[in-house]
Amino acid sequence: MFNKIKKVFSDLSRKLSDAITKKELSEEEFEEIFSDFEITLLEGDVAYDVVELLKENLKKELVGMKLSRFGGSEEVVRSKIRDVIHSLLAKGVPDKDLIDLVREGPKPFKIVFLGVNGVGKTTTIAKVAYRLRKVGLRPVIVAADTFRAGAQEQLEIHAKRLSVPFIKGKYGADPAAVAKDGVIHAEKNFLDAVLIDTAGRMHTDVDLMNEIRKVVRVVRPDMKVLVLDALTGNDAIQQASFFDKAVGVDAVILTKLDADAKGGSALSILMTVGKPILYVGVGQDYEDLIKYDPNEILNKLLEQ
């Protein structure tokens, strides 16, 4: 993971530190050195806007810089690059962990999970339920995906494995009604959280987008979590903007970070999605949902 991008940043810091040790780095020199890396970044699936963002921010930090010829300059440049990337990634760190939000928020804390087909909503809900259970919180899982064949069974298997109560509806039932049943179940049983799974939908599908609006209107969730797939790059940013306009997105979970071999796609989403990133998915097991930590991303991204 991230191997290609890692090499780019490593080469870039070497070239820049070479230039900076000789004399003060001019804007023209910076542009020239950086332009050699633009293509490689794009080839590593870094979005064009993110390449530009990196360029502008690195330029601000490095132009005019001059370093001693006697050792350590590559280290200094590397740490500048690290700082720039860190500050771009840090914007996505949420103020509070979901566990704390559930603990401190209204009871039950209602969360609707949204996203296009196959991004990992159902798997992520199971992982979140596992996390909540681990700290002694009691969620109910609600299958408001009454659309795709097998969706309810898929979630039911997870719920059984996790010993978490499960509410479902008939195929073709109104997802908003099923979601409401889940909330009522949680209220009656004094549960801590309601995790509502919804059918995957293309953001361009008007009927399904109206359906999700109805779920939100009926349930009045405390949080709307958009699930995005790290492999989808720029398209994920568009999905975020569509869902945000349609129902409002409070936070994002980015899945399949483990599957993004080049790394640029995930990096681009993390830097530009403009929403708090609650967790990242790094595999298919229940434990494979970890807190979003820019330092960990950086460690994968830059050679130590």
Ligand SMILES: Nc1nc2c(ncn2[C@@H]2O[C@H](COP(=O)(O)OP(=O)(O)OP(=O)(O)O)[C@@H](O)[C@H]2O)c(=O)[nH]1
């Ligand atoms: N490698 C990897 N695979 C994941 C991750 N999260 C989910 N998946 C896989 O992605 C596939 C789709 O996951 P689902 O949870 O069914 O996706 P969904 O969004 O519910 O799909 P629909 O209900 O059809 O819209 C499954 O094979 C999951 O195991 C992750 O973090 N890493």
Ligand SMILES: [Mg+2]
């Ligand atoms: Mg699903």
